Amino acid sequence: MDEMTRVAIIGAGHTRFGRRTDASVQELAFDALREALHDAAIESSAIDGVAIGSVPEYHQQRSLSGAVATYLNLAPCPVWLTEAACGSGGAAIRVGWLAVRSGVHKVVAVIGCQKMTDLGTAEIQALMGRVGDVQWESRFGTTFPAYYALFARRHMHEFGTTPEQLAAIAVKNHGYGVGNPLAMFRKPITIDKVLSSPMVASPLHLFDCCANADGAACLLLAEERTARALCPAKPRVFLDGCGAASASMSVLTAGDLTGVPSTREAARQAYEQAGCTPRDIQVAQLHDGFTITELMAYEDLGFCGRGEGGAFVDGRGPWLHGVVPVNVDGGIKARGHPIGATGVSMAVEIVRQLRGDCGDHQVPGASLGLMQNVGGVGQYVFVNVMRREA
Amino acid sequence: MIPSRVAGFEELLREGRLCASRCRGCGYTSMPPRADCPACLSAEWKWVERGGAATLYSFTTIHSAPVGFSAPYVIGVVDLDEGGRLMAPFPRGTADSDVRVGMRVQVVVSEGRYELRAASSDHPI
Numbered sequence: 001m002d003e004m005t006r007v008a009i010i011g012a013g014h015t016r017f018g019r020r021t022d023a024s025v026q027e028l029a030f031d032a033l034r035e036a037l038h039d040a041a042i043e044s045s046a047i048d049g050v051a052i053g054s055v056p057e058y059h060q061q062r063s064l065s066g067a068v069a070t071y072l073n074l075a076p077c078p079v080w081l082t083e084a085a086c087g088s089g090g091a092a093i094r095v096g097w098l099a100v101r102s103g104v105h106k107v108v109a110v111i112g113c114q115k116m117t118d119l120g121t122a123e124i125q126a127l128m129g130r131v132g133d134v135q136w137e138s139r140f141g142t143t144f145p146a147y148y149a150l151f152a153r154r155h156m157h158e159f160g161t162t163p164e165q166l167a168a169i170a171v172k173n174h175g176y177g178v179g180n181p182l183a184m185f186r187k188p189i190t191i192d193k194v195l196s197s198p199m200v201a202s203p204l205h206l207f208d209c210c211a212n213a214d215g216a217a218c219l220l221l222a223e224e225r226t227a228r229a230l231c232p233a234k235p236r237v238f239l240d241g242c243g244a245a246s247a248s249m250s251v252l253t254a255g256d257l258t259g260v261p262s263t264r265e266a267a268r269q270a271y272e273q274a275g276c277t278p279r280d281i282q283v284a285q286l287h288d289g290f291t292i293t294e295l296m297a298y299e300d301l302g303f304c305g306r307g308e309g310g311a312f313v314d315g316r317g318p319w320l321h322g323v324v325p326v327n328v329d330g331g332i333k334a335r336g337h338p339i340g341a342t343g344v345s346m347a348v349e350i351v352r353q354l355r356g357d358c359g360d361h362q363v364p365g366a367s368l369g370l371m372q373n374v375g376g377v378g379q380y381v382f383v384n385v386m387r388r389e390a
Numbered sequence: 391m392i393p394s395r396v397a398g399f400e401e402l403l404r405e406g407r408l409c410a411s412r413c414r415g416c417g418y419t420s421m422p423p424r425a426d427c428p429a430c431l432s433a434e435w436k437w438v439e440r441g442g443a444a445t446l447y448s449f450t451t452i453h454s455a456p457v458g459f460s461a462p463y464v465i466g467v468v469d470l471d472e473g474g475r476l477m478a479p480f481p482r483g484t485a486d487s488d489v490r491v492g493m494r495v496q497v498v499v500s501e502g503r504y505e506l507r508a509a510s511s512d513h514p515i
Contacts, residue, residue: 126456135392136422137477141452141459149450150467157448157491202451202486251467252422252475257448 007100007239008227009386010107011040011220012348017336018184019117020214025059026071029113032218032341033072036109040220042230044072047220049105050079053092053112054340057127058119068113077109085131086289087375088112089217089343090244090382096221097242106226112344113216124212131376133250145209145290147251147377149201152292154257156203159307163203166291167194168313170207173288173327176320177334179360184213184336208291213336217344219351235355241276241370241385243269249379258307260378263300267383270370274385278302281385282366283353284324285346287374288331294318297372298326301383320361328361343373343382354388395425402437404502409437410474421474442497443509444468447475451486464488466506468495478506 013035015028023031029052037044050072052065061067065081082091089112096110116124128144155161171191177183189207197206221239222230243266248254271277278301286301288294295309303324304312312318318326329335329349332342350369352358367388374381399422402409411423415432421440426433447467455461464480466489478497480489494509 121454122457125454126458129456133422135394140465140477140479141455141463142465142477143452143454143456145454146450146452146465150448153450153491154448198453199451200454202453204450251448252477257467 004101005103006224007097008222008224009219009237009239009347009351010222010227010231010234011036011042011218012351013039013218014182014345014348015216016182017213017215017338017341017345020115021117025054025061025064025113025115025216026068028115028214028216029068029111030072032111032113032216033109036218036220040231040234042220044074046107046230047074047109048077049096049099049108050074050077051082051092051095051099051108051110052079053082053088053090053110053343054114055083055085055088056081058114058116060118068111074109084380085375086287086337086339087343087373087380087382088340089345090373090384091343091375091380093219093343093347093384094242094244094382096219097239100221100223103223107220107222107230110219110221110344111216112341114338114340115214116212116338117214133252136252137250143201145204146201148290148292149204150251151257151296151377152203152290155292155296158258159310161295161310163195164191165310165313166208166295167191169288169291169294170194170333172319173331173333176328176361177330180330180334183330183334184211185334204290204292210289210332210337213338215336215338215341215345217341217348219344219347236389237351237354238387238389239384240387241270241274241383243267243273243383245269245381247378247381249376251377254377259296259300260374260381262378262381263297263372263374263383266381267301267372270383270385274387276368276385280368281324281370283328283350283363283369284326285331285349285371286326287372288327288333289337289374293374294326294331301370301372320363325363328363329358343371346371346373347384347386350386354386396423398437399423400502403499403504406499408440408442408497408499408504410440411435412438419473421470421476440470440472442499443471444495444497446489446491446493446495448491449489466495468497468506470497476504478504480506
Protein backbone atom coordinates (compact mmCIF):
# COMPACT_ATOMS: atom_id res chain seq x y z
CA MET A 1 0.00 0.00 0.00
CA ASP A 2 1.14 3.50 -0.76
CA GLU A 3 0.70 6.52 1.50
CA MET A 4 -2.95 6.99 0.67
CA THR A 5 -5.39 5.54 3.12
CA ARG A 6 -7.01 2.15 2.81
CA VAL A 7 -10.80 2.24 2.44
CA ALA A 8 -12.91 0.08 4.76
CA ILE A 9 -16.55 -0.86 4.27
CA ILE A 10 -18.09 -0.53 7.73
CA GLY A 11 -21.78 -0.78 6.96
CA ALA A 12 -24.13 -2.24 4.37
CA GLY A 13 -27.87 -1.96 3.79
CA HIS A 14 -30.20 -3.29 1.11
CA THR A 15 -33.95 -2.92 0.63
CA ARG A 16 -36.18 -5.53 -0.93
CA PHE A 17 -36.13 -5.04 -4.70
CA GLY A 18 -39.23 -5.24 -6.87
CA ARG A 19 -42.32 -3.20 -7.60
CA ARG A 20 -42.25 -0.90 -4.58
CA THR A 21 -45.46 1.08 -4.89
CA ASP A 22 -45.32 1.40 -1.10
CA ALA A 23 -42.45 3.89 -1.03
CA SER A 24 -40.84 6.87 -2.74
CA VAL A 25 -37.24 6.83 -3.90
CA GLN A 26 -36.05 8.85 -0.90
CA GLU A 27 -37.93 6.53 1.47
CA LEU A 28 -36.22 3.52 -0.11
CA ALA A 29 -32.87 5.30 0.24
CA PHE A 30 -33.66 5.94 3.90
CA ASP A 31 -34.33 2.22 4.48
CA ALA A 32 -30.95 1.31 3.00
CA LEU A 33 -29.10 3.99 4.98
CA ARG A 34 -30.86 3.09 8.24
CA GLU A 35 -29.85 -0.56 7.85
CA ALA A 36 -26.25 0.38 7.03
CA LEU A 37 -26.03 2.66 10.07
CA HIS A 38 -27.40 -0.09 12.32
CA ASP A 39 -24.99 -2.54 10.71
CA ALA A 40 -22.02 -0.28 11.43
CA ALA A 41 -23.49 0.73 14.80
CA ILE A 42 -22.66 4.39 14.20
CA GLU A 43 -24.64 7.62 14.24
CA SER A 44 -25.41 9.42 10.99
CA SER A 45 -23.44 12.40 12.38
CA ALA A 46 -20.25 10.39 11.65
CA ILE A 47 -20.96 10.71 7.92
CA ASP A 48 -19.18 13.60 6.22
CA GLY A 49 -20.02 13.02 2.55
CA VAL A 50 -22.74 11.43 0.44
CA ALA A 51 -22.48 9.92 -3.03
CA ILE A 52 -25.75 8.95 -4.68
CA GLY A 53 -25.94 6.70 -7.71
CA SER A 54 -29.15 7.05 -9.70
CA VAL A 55 -30.48 7.81 -13.16
CA PRO A 56 -32.61 10.92 -12.76
CA GLU A 57 -34.72 10.51 -15.94
CA TYR A 58 -36.87 7.87 -14.26
CA HIS A 59 -38.01 10.10 -11.45
CA GLN A 60 -40.60 12.87 -11.22
CA GLN A 61 -38.31 14.60 -8.73
CA ARG A 62 -35.69 16.81 -10.35
CA SER A 63 -32.22 17.25 -8.79
CA LEU A 64 -32.64 13.94 -7.05
CA SER A 65 -29.53 13.96 -4.88
CA GLY A 66 -30.68 17.03 -2.98
CA ALA A 67 -34.11 15.53 -2.40
CA VAL A 68 -32.67 12.26 -1.15
CA ALA A 69 -30.05 13.89 1.06
CA THR A 70 -32.69 16.18 2.55
CA TYR A 71 -34.92 13.24 3.46
CA LEU A 72 -31.90 11.41 4.90
CA ASN A 73 -31.29 14.47 7.10
CA LEU A 74 -27.60 14.52 6.20
CA ALA A 75 -27.07 18.29 5.86
CA PRO A 76 -24.54 19.89 5.94
CA CYS A 77 -22.70 16.98 4.24
CA PRO A 78 -21.82 17.66 0.62
CA VAL A 79 -23.78 15.48 -1.79
CA TRP A 80 -22.93 14.21 -5.27
CA LEU A 81 -25.09 12.45 -7.84
CA THR A 82 -23.35 10.06 -10.18
CA GLU A 83 -25.06 8.98 -13.37
CA ALA A 84 -23.58 6.18 -15.42
CA ALA A 85 -26.72 4.44 -16.73
CA CYS A 86 -26.86 0.93 -15.22
CA GLY A 87 -23.43 1.59 -13.72
CA SER A 88 -24.57 4.57 -11.64
CA GLY A 89 -24.19 2.65 -8.38
CA GLY A 90 -20.68 1.56 -9.28
CA ALA A 91 -19.88 5.16 -10.15
CA ALA A 92 -21.09 6.28 -6.71
CA ILE A 93 -18.81 3.71 -5.05
CA ARG A 94 -15.92 5.03 -7.11
CA VAL A 95 -16.67 8.61 -6.03
CA GLY A 96 -16.93 7.52 -2.38
CA TRP A 97 -13.65 5.59 -2.67
CA LEU A 98 -11.90 8.60 -4.20
CA ALA A 99 -13.25 10.89 -1.48
CA VAL A 100 -12.06 8.64 1.36
CA ARG A 101 -8.83 7.44 -0.20
CA SER A 102 -7.72 11.00 -0.89
CA GLY A 103 -8.03 11.74 2.82
CA VAL A 104 -10.51 14.57 2.27
CA HIS A 105 -13.43 12.62 3.76
CA LYS A 106 -13.52 10.20 6.70
CA VAL A 107 -16.89 8.45 6.29
CA VAL A 108 -18.89 8.56 3.07
CA ALA A 109 -22.37 7.13 2.60
CA VAL A 110 -22.71 5.61 -0.87
CA ILE A 111 -26.36 5.17 -1.77
CA GLY A 112 -27.72 3.64 -4.95
CA CYS A 113 -31.44 4.23 -5.39
CA GLN A 114 -33.95 4.01 -8.21
CA LYS A 115 -37.67 3.85 -8.86
CA MET A 116 -38.49 2.60 -12.34
CA THR A 117 -41.87 0.93 -12.21
CA ASP A 118 -43.80 4.19 -12.26
CA LEU A 119 -43.11 4.06 -16.03
CA GLY A 120 -44.49 1.55 -18.57
CA THR A 121 -42.37 -0.97 -20.48
CA ALA A 122 -42.53 0.91 -23.82
CA GLU A 123 -41.52 4.17 -22.13
CA ILE A 124 -38.61 2.40 -20.46
CA GLN A 125 -37.61 0.72 -23.75
CA ALA A 126 -37.54 4.19 -25.33
CA LEU A 127 -35.54 5.71 -22.45
CA MET A 128 -33.08 2.84 -22.37
CA GLY A 129 -32.77 2.64 -26.14
CA ARG A 130 -31.60 6.26 -26.03
CA VAL A 131 -28.60 5.16 -23.97
CA GLY A 132 -27.36 4.24 -27.46
CA ASP A 133 -26.44 6.93 -29.99
CA VAL A 134 -29.60 8.95 -30.70
CA GLN A 135 -28.08 10.37 -33.90
CA TRP A 136 -27.15 7.13 -35.65
CA GLU A 137 -28.88 4.28 -33.79
CA SER A 138 -32.02 5.11 -31.79
CA ARG A 139 -33.73 6.45 -34.94
CA PHE A 140 -34.15 2.81 -35.99
CA GLY A 141 -36.00 1.80 -32.86
CA THR A 142 -33.14 0.31 -30.87
CA THR A 143 -33.84 -0.96 -27.40
CA PHE A 144 -31.42 -1.86 -24.68
CA PRO A 145 -31.99 -5.62 -25.10
CA ALA A 146 -31.33 -5.10 -28.82
CA TYR A 147 -27.84 -3.81 -28.08
CA TYR A 148 -26.89 -6.87 -26.08
CA ALA A 149 -28.63 -9.03 -28.68
CA LEU A 150 -26.08 -7.71 -31.20
CA PHE A 151 -23.28 -8.84 -28.87
CA ALA A 152 -24.94 -12.22 -28.29
CA ARG A 153 -25.46 -12.87 -31.99
CA ARG A 154 -21.83 -12.06 -32.77
CA HIS A 155 -20.53 -14.12 -29.83
CA MET A 156 -22.57 -17.07 -31.10
CA HIS A 157 -21.18 -16.55 -34.60
CA GLU A 158 -17.53 -16.36 -33.58
CA PHE A 159 -17.40 -18.87 -30.72
CA GLY A 160 -20.36 -21.17 -31.18
CA THR A 161 -22.00 -20.01 -27.97
CA THR A 162 -25.52 -21.44 -27.80
CA PRO A 163 -28.92 -20.17 -26.64
CA GLU A 164 -28.89 -23.11 -24.19
CA GLN A 165 -25.65 -21.90 -22.58
CA LEU A 166 -27.11 -18.41 -22.17
CA ALA A 167 -30.32 -19.91 -20.79
CA ALA A 168 -28.30 -21.90 -18.25
CA ILE A 169 -27.04 -18.62 -16.76
CA ALA A 170 -30.64 -17.47 -16.28
CA VAL A 171 -31.53 -20.83 -14.73
CA LYS A 172 -28.56 -20.59 -12.35
CA ASN A 173 -29.36 -17.07 -11.19
CA HIS A 174 -33.10 -17.58 -10.79
CA GLY A 175 -32.34 -20.81 -8.94
CA TYR A 176 -30.21 -18.93 -6.41
CA GLY A 177 -32.79 -16.15 -6.22
CA VAL A 178 -35.24 -18.57 -4.60
CA GLY A 179 -33.29 -18.26 -1.35
CA ASN A 180 -32.99 -14.46 -1.41
CA PRO A 181 -35.75 -12.67 0.52
CA LEU A 182 -34.71 -9.34 -1.03
CA ALA A 183 -35.13 -10.60 -4.61
CA MET A 184 -37.95 -9.60 -6.95
CA PHE A 185 -38.31 -13.14 -8.37
CA ARG A 186 -38.05 -16.22 -6.19
CA LYS A 187 -39.15 -19.01 -8.52
CA PRO A 188 -36.82 -21.51 -10.17
CA ILE A 189 -36.95 -21.74 -13.96
CA THR A 190 -35.79 -24.30 -16.52
CA ILE A 191 -33.84 -24.14 -19.78
CA ASP A 192 -37.09 -24.96 -21.63
CA LYS A 193 -38.89 -22.12 -19.90
CA VAL A 194 -36.18 -19.66 -20.99
CA LEU A 195 -36.12 -20.91 -24.58
CA SER A 196 -39.91 -20.95 -24.90
CA SER A 197 -40.33 -17.48 -23.40
CA PRO A 198 -41.14 -14.70 -25.89
CA MET A 199 -38.28 -13.30 -27.95
CA VAL A 200 -37.46 -9.75 -26.86
CA ALA A 201 -34.63 -9.07 -29.30
CA SER A 202 -33.34 -12.16 -31.05
CA PRO A 203 -31.45 -14.20 -29.94
CA LEU A 204 -32.40 -12.96 -26.45
CA HIS A 205 -35.59 -14.32 -24.90
CA LEU A 206 -37.56 -12.68 -22.12
CA PHE A 207 -35.70 -14.76 -19.52
CA ASP A 208 -32.33 -13.70 -20.94
CA CYS A 209 -33.25 -10.18 -19.83
CA CYS A 210 -33.60 -8.57 -16.44
CA ALA A 211 -36.60 -6.73 -15.05
CA ASN A 212 -37.01 -3.07 -14.23
CA ALA A 213 -37.41 -2.65 -10.50
CA ASP A 214 -37.39 -0.28 -7.55
CA GLY A 215 -34.97 -0.41 -4.65
CA ALA A 216 -32.00 1.01 -2.81
CA ALA A 217 -28.73 -0.14 -1.30
CA CYS A 218 -26.14 1.58 0.87
CA LEU A 219 -22.47 1.19 1.75
CA LEU A 220 -20.63 3.14 4.42
CA LEU A 221 -17.01 3.70 3.41
CA ALA A 222 -14.50 4.83 6.01
CA GLU A 223 -10.85 5.72 6.20
CA GLU A 224 -9.00 2.84 7.88
CA ARG A 225 -8.12 4.44 11.22
CA THR A 226 -11.57 5.97 11.53
CA ALA A 227 -13.07 2.57 10.77
CA ARG A 228 -11.02 0.88 13.50
CA ALA A 229 -12.07 3.53 16.00
CA LEU A 230 -15.76 3.61 15.06
CA CYS A 231 -16.32 -0.13 14.61
CA PRO A 232 -13.81 -2.06 16.71
CA ALA A 233 -15.70 -5.37 16.73
CA LYS A 234 -16.87 -5.94 13.17
CA PRO A 235 -15.13 -8.33 10.73
CA ARG A 236 -13.45 -5.80 8.54
CA VAL A 237 -13.84 -5.65 4.77
CA PHE A 238 -11.64 -3.40 2.65
CA LEU A 239 -12.25 -1.97 -0.80
CA ASP A 240 -8.71 -2.76 -1.95
CA GLY A 241 -9.27 -2.53 -5.70
CA CYS A 242 -11.46 0.08 -7.36
CA GLY A 243 -11.09 0.08 -11.13
CA ALA A 244 -13.03 2.23 -13.55
CA ALA A 245 -12.90 2.55 -17.31
CA SER A 246 -14.89 3.67 -20.30
CA ALA A 247 -15.43 2.40 -23.83
CA SER A 248 -17.37 3.55 -26.84
CA MET A 249 -21.06 4.17 -26.17
CA SER A 250 -21.90 3.23 -29.76
CA VAL A 251 -21.84 -0.24 -31.30
CA LEU A 252 -20.78 1.57 -34.48
CA THR A 253 -17.44 2.66 -33.04
CA ALA A 254 -16.92 -0.07 -30.42
CA GLY A 255 -15.22 -2.43 -32.86
CA ASP A 256 -15.42 -5.99 -31.57
CA LEU A 257 -18.83 -6.87 -30.10
CA THR A 258 -17.86 -10.13 -28.38
CA GLY A 259 -16.54 -8.54 -25.22
CA VAL A 260 -16.39 -5.33 -23.20
CA PRO A 261 -12.92 -3.72 -23.28
CA SER A 262 -13.74 -1.39 -20.40
CA THR A 263 -14.32 -4.44 -18.19
CA ARG A 264 -10.85 -5.70 -19.07
CA GLU A 265 -9.29 -2.31 -18.27
CA ALA A 266 -11.22 -1.74 -15.03
CA ALA A 267 -10.35 -5.30 -13.95
CA ARG A 268 -6.67 -4.80 -14.73
CA GLN A 269 -6.65 -1.75 -12.43
CA ALA A 270 -8.60 -3.48 -9.66
CA TYR A 271 -6.45 -6.63 -9.70
CA GLU A 272 -3.28 -4.56 -9.67
CA GLN A 273 -4.44 -2.34 -6.81
CA ALA A 274 -5.54 -5.34 -4.76
CA GLY A 275 -2.45 -7.37 -5.65
CA CYS A 276 -4.39 -10.38 -6.89
CA THR A 277 -5.25 -12.31 -10.05
CA PRO A 278 -8.55 -13.65 -11.40
CA ARG A 279 -7.66 -17.05 -9.94
CA ASP A 280 -7.65 -15.59 -6.41
CA ILE A 281 -11.28 -14.40 -6.60
CA GLN A 282 -13.52 -16.65 -4.48
CA VAL A 283 -16.93 -15.06 -5.06
CA ALA A 284 -18.19 -12.59 -7.66
CA GLN A 285 -21.13 -10.39 -8.47
CA LEU A 286 -21.21 -9.79 -12.21
CA HIS A 287 -23.50 -7.58 -14.26
CA ASP A 288 -26.16 -10.00 -15.53
CA GLY A 289 -28.52 -7.40 -16.95
CA PHE A 290 -28.62 -9.94 -19.78
CA THR A 291 -27.31 -13.49 -19.81
CA ILE A 292 -24.78 -12.58 -22.51
CA THR A 293 -23.48 -9.75 -20.31
CA GLU A 294 -22.60 -12.21 -17.55
CA LEU A 295 -21.06 -14.64 -20.04
CA MET A 296 -18.82 -11.97 -21.59
CA ALA A 297 -17.79 -10.86 -18.09
CA TYR A 298 -16.39 -14.37 -17.31
CA GLU A 299 -14.06 -13.86 -20.25
CA ASP A 300 -13.26 -10.18 -19.77
CA LEU A 301 -12.43 -10.68 -16.07
CA GLY A 302 -10.18 -13.64 -16.83
CA PHE A 303 -12.29 -16.31 -15.12
CA CYS A 304 -11.97 -18.23 -18.39
CA GLY A 305 -10.34 -17.61 -21.76
CA ARG A 306 -11.74 -15.49 -24.56
CA GLY A 307 -14.56 -17.32 -26.34
CA GLU A 308 -14.69 -19.95 -23.58
CA GLY A 309 -17.65 -18.49 -21.69
CA GLY A 310 -19.99 -21.15 -23.05
CA ALA A 311 -17.67 -23.97 -21.97
CA PHE A 312 -17.26 -22.31 -18.56
CA VAL A 313 -21.05 -22.53 -18.18
CA ASP A 314 -21.10 -26.16 -19.36
CA GLY A 315 -18.51 -26.98 -16.68
CA ARG A 316 -20.62 -25.19 -14.05
CA GLY A 317 -17.67 -22.88 -13.32
CA PRO A 318 -19.88 -20.01 -12.06
CA TRP A 319 -22.11 -22.16 -9.80
CA LEU A 320 -21.88 -22.12 -5.98
CA HIS A 321 -19.38 -25.00 -5.88
CA GLY A 322 -17.67 -24.09 -9.16
CA VAL A 323 -14.42 -22.31 -10.02
CA VAL A 324 -15.77 -18.82 -9.20
CA PRO A 325 -19.30 -18.69 -7.76
CA VAL A 326 -21.09 -15.88 -9.62
CA ASN A 327 -24.33 -14.16 -8.59
CA VAL A 328 -25.23 -16.81 -6.02
CA ASP A 329 -27.75 -14.38 -4.50
CA GLY A 330 -29.72 -14.51 -7.77
CA GLY A 331 -27.94 -11.64 -9.50
CA ILE A 332 -29.72 -8.90 -11.36
CA LYS A 333 -31.83 -11.58 -13.07
CA ALA A 334 -33.61 -12.58 -9.87
CA ARG A 335 -33.10 -9.50 -7.70
CA GLY A 336 -34.46 -7.13 -10.33
CA HIS A 337 -32.56 -4.13 -11.67
CA PRO A 338 -33.25 -0.73 -10.11
CA ILE A 339 -30.43 0.61 -12.23
CA GLY A 340 -28.94 3.16 -9.84
CA ALA A 341 -29.08 0.73 -6.93
CA THR A 342 -27.59 -2.30 -8.67
CA GLY A 343 -23.88 -1.51 -8.35
CA VAL A 344 -24.22 -0.82 -4.64
CA SER A 345 -26.40 -3.91 -4.22
CA MET A 346 -23.60 -6.03 -5.70
CA ALA A 347 -21.10 -4.61 -3.21
CA VAL A 348 -23.48 -5.26 -0.30
CA GLU A 349 -23.71 -8.92 -1.31
CA ILE A 350 -19.93 -9.28 -1.51
CA VAL A 351 -19.53 -7.65 1.93
CA ARG A 352 -22.00 -10.17 3.36
CA GLN A 353 -20.20 -13.07 1.67
CA LEU A 354 -16.85 -11.92 3.07
CA ARG A 355 -18.34 -11.64 6.55
CA GLY A 356 -19.75 -15.15 6.26
CA ASP A 357 -23.35 -13.95 6.66
CA CYS A 358 -24.90 -15.61 3.59
CA GLY A 359 -26.42 -18.79 5.01
CA ASP A 360 -27.45 -21.31 2.34
CA HIS A 361 -25.65 -19.47 -0.44
CA GLN A 362 -22.47 -18.74 1.52
CA VAL A 363 -19.24 -19.47 -0.33
CA PRO A 364 -17.30 -21.27 2.42
CA GLY A 365 -14.40 -19.22 3.75
CA ALA A 366 -14.58 -16.53 1.09
CA SER A 367 -12.09 -13.75 1.87
CA LEU A 368 -11.62 -12.13 -1.55
CA GLY A 369 -14.57 -11.05 -3.70
CA LEU A 370 -15.16 -9.04 -6.86
CA MET A 371 -18.00 -7.07 -8.37
CA GLN A 372 -18.41 -5.74 -11.89
CA ASN A 373 -21.03 -3.13 -12.73
CA VAL A 374 -21.63 -2.07 -16.35
CA GLY A 375 -23.35 1.02 -17.70
CA GLY A 376 -24.70 0.97 -21.25
CA VAL A 377 -22.84 -1.37 -23.57
CA GLY A 378 -19.63 -0.77 -21.64
CA GLN A 379 -19.32 3.00 -21.77
CA TYR A 380 -18.95 2.85 -18.00
CA VAL A 381 -17.51 -0.13 -16.13
CA PHE A 382 -16.60 -0.39 -12.47
CA VAL A 383 -14.73 -3.40 -11.08
CA ASN A 384 -14.14 -3.60 -7.34
CA VAL A 385 -12.10 -6.12 -5.38
CA MET A 386 -12.98 -6.49 -1.70
CA ARG A 387 -10.94 -8.30 0.93
CA ARG A 388 -11.76 -9.50 4.43
CA GLU A 389 -9.06 -8.73 6.94
CA ALA A 390 -7.25 -11.92 7.90
CA MET B 391 -32.05 14.13 -37.62
CA ILE B 392 -31.02 16.16 -34.61
CA PRO B 393 -29.29 19.51 -35.25
CA SER B 394 -25.59 18.85 -35.80
CA ARG B 395 -22.60 19.84 -37.92
CA VAL B 396 -23.19 16.75 -40.04
CA ALA B 397 -26.94 17.28 -40.50
CA GLY B 398 -26.17 17.70 -44.22
CA PHE B 399 -26.00 13.90 -44.28
CA GLU B 400 -29.80 13.94 -44.53
CA GLU B 401 -29.88 16.32 -47.52
CA LEU B 402 -27.35 14.12 -49.30
CA LEU B 403 -29.53 11.10 -48.53
CA ARG B 404 -32.47 12.83 -50.18
CA GLU B 405 -30.24 13.22 -53.26
CA GLY B 406 -29.63 9.48 -53.08
CA ARG B 407 -26.08 9.78 -51.79
CA LEU B 408 -24.60 7.96 -48.80
CA CYS B 409 -21.67 9.97 -47.48
CA ALA B 410 -18.92 9.64 -44.89
CA SER B 411 -16.80 12.50 -43.56
CA ARG B 412 -13.11 12.99 -44.33
CA CYS B 413 -10.79 15.26 -42.36
CA ARG B 414 -9.04 17.82 -44.56
CA GLY B 415 -6.15 17.91 -42.12
CA CYS B 416 -5.14 14.26 -41.87
CA GLY B 417 -7.55 12.31 -44.05
CA TYR B 418 -9.25 10.54 -41.12
CA THR B 419 -12.45 9.15 -42.58
CA SER B 420 -15.47 8.42 -40.45
CA MET B 421 -18.74 6.58 -40.99
CA PRO B 422 -21.00 7.57 -39.31
CA PRO B 423 -19.71 11.00 -40.26
CA ARG B 424 -18.34 13.44 -37.72
CA ALA B 425 -17.25 17.07 -38.04
CA ASP B 426 -14.42 17.19 -35.53
CA CYS B 427 -11.39 15.03 -36.19
CA PRO B 428 -10.54 12.88 -33.15
CA ALA B 429 -7.08 12.17 -34.61
CA CYS B 430 -5.70 15.65 -35.47
CA LEU B 431 -8.43 17.85 -33.93
CA SER B 432 -9.04 19.65 -37.21
CA ALA B 433 -12.49 21.17 -37.79
CA GLU B 434 -12.00 21.20 -41.57
CA TRP B 435 -13.64 18.30 -43.36
CA LYS B 436 -15.57 17.26 -46.47
CA TRP B 437 -18.11 14.69 -47.58
CA VAL B 438 -16.96 11.57 -49.43
CA GLU B 439 -19.54 9.37 -51.12
CA ARG B 440 -19.69 5.67 -50.26
CA GLY B 441 -20.86 2.80 -52.44
CA GLY B 442 -22.81 1.02 -49.71
CA ALA B 443 -21.48 -2.51 -50.25
CA ALA B 444 -21.09 -4.11 -46.84
CA THR B 445 -20.91 -7.27 -44.75
CA LEU B 446 -23.40 -7.92 -41.97
CA TYR B 447 -21.52 -7.87 -38.66
CA SER B 448 -24.50 -8.61 -36.42
CA PHE B 449 -28.28 -8.24 -36.31
CA THR B 450 -31.35 -8.62 -34.14
CA THR B 451 -35.09 -8.81 -34.59
CA ILE B 452 -36.75 -6.48 -32.11
CA HIS B 453 -40.02 -7.83 -30.70
CA SER B 454 -40.46 -5.42 -27.79
CA ALA B 455 -40.44 -1.97 -29.35
CA PRO B 456 -40.05 1.50 -27.87
CA VAL B 457 -42.79 4.11 -28.11
CA GLY B 458 -43.36 5.08 -31.76
CA PHE B 459 -42.24 1.77 -33.33
CA SER B 460 -44.21 -1.32 -34.18
CA ALA B 461 -42.51 -4.71 -33.78
CA PRO B 462 -41.19 -6.95 -35.16
CA TYR B 463 -38.42 -5.42 -37.24
CA VAL B 464 -34.87 -6.49 -38.06
CA ILE B 465 -31.92 -4.18 -37.46
CA GLY B 466 -28.45 -4.88 -38.77
CA VAL B 467 -24.97 -3.56 -38.04
CA VAL B 468 -22.84 -3.58 -41.17
CA ASP B 469 -19.17 -3.06 -41.90
CA LEU B 470 -18.86 -1.06 -45.12
CA ASP B 471 -16.30 -2.28 -47.65
CA GLU B 472 -14.92 1.27 -47.82
CA GLY B 473 -14.58 1.49 -44.02
CA GLY B 474 -16.84 2.44 -41.17
CA ARG B 475 -19.94 0.90 -39.75
CA LEU B 476 -23.64 1.71 -39.91
CA MET B 477 -26.80 0.50 -38.28
CA ALA B 478 -29.82 0.20 -40.54
CA PRO B 479 -33.10 -1.70 -40.74
CA PHE B 480 -33.89 -4.53 -43.13
CA PRO B 481 -37.11 -4.04 -45.11
CA ARG B 482 -40.31 -4.63 -43.21
CA GLY B 483 -41.39 -8.25 -43.50
CA THR B 484 -37.82 -9.58 -43.33
CA ALA B 485 -37.69 -12.62 -41.05
CA ASP B 486 -34.92 -13.39 -38.58
CA SER B 487 -34.22 -16.59 -40.51
CA ASP B 488 -33.68 -14.60 -43.75
CA VAL B 489 -30.59 -13.01 -42.28
CA ARG B 490 -27.24 -14.36 -41.17
CA VAL B 491 -24.04 -12.88 -39.77
CA GLY B 492 -21.40 -12.53 -42.48
CA MET B 493 -23.83 -12.18 -45.39
CA ARG B 494 -23.12 -9.60 -48.07
CA VAL B 495 -25.52 -6.68 -47.98
CA GLN B 496 -26.10 -3.40 -49.74
CA VAL B 497 -26.97 -0.15 -47.96
CA VAL B 498 -29.76 1.15 -50.22
CA VAL B 499 -30.65 4.84 -50.18
CA SER B 500 -34.17 5.77 -51.17
CA GLU B 501 -36.62 8.53 -50.28
CA GLY B 502 -34.16 10.11 -47.88
CA ARG B 503 -33.65 6.95 -45.88
CA TYR B 504 -31.21 4.08 -45.90
CA GLU B 505 -31.88 0.42 -45.30
CA LEU B 506 -30.23 -2.95 -45.86
CA ARG B 507 -30.86 -5.46 -48.62
CA ALA B 508 -29.17 -8.74 -49.28
CA ALA B 509 -26.58 -8.16 -52.01
CA SER B 510 -27.50 -9.74 -55.33
CA SER B 511 -24.58 -12.13 -54.94
CA ASP B 512 -26.09 -13.33 -51.68
CA HIS B 513 -29.36 -15.13 -51.13
CA PRO B 514 -32.49 -13.02 -51.79
CA ILE B 515 -34.70 -11.58 -49.07
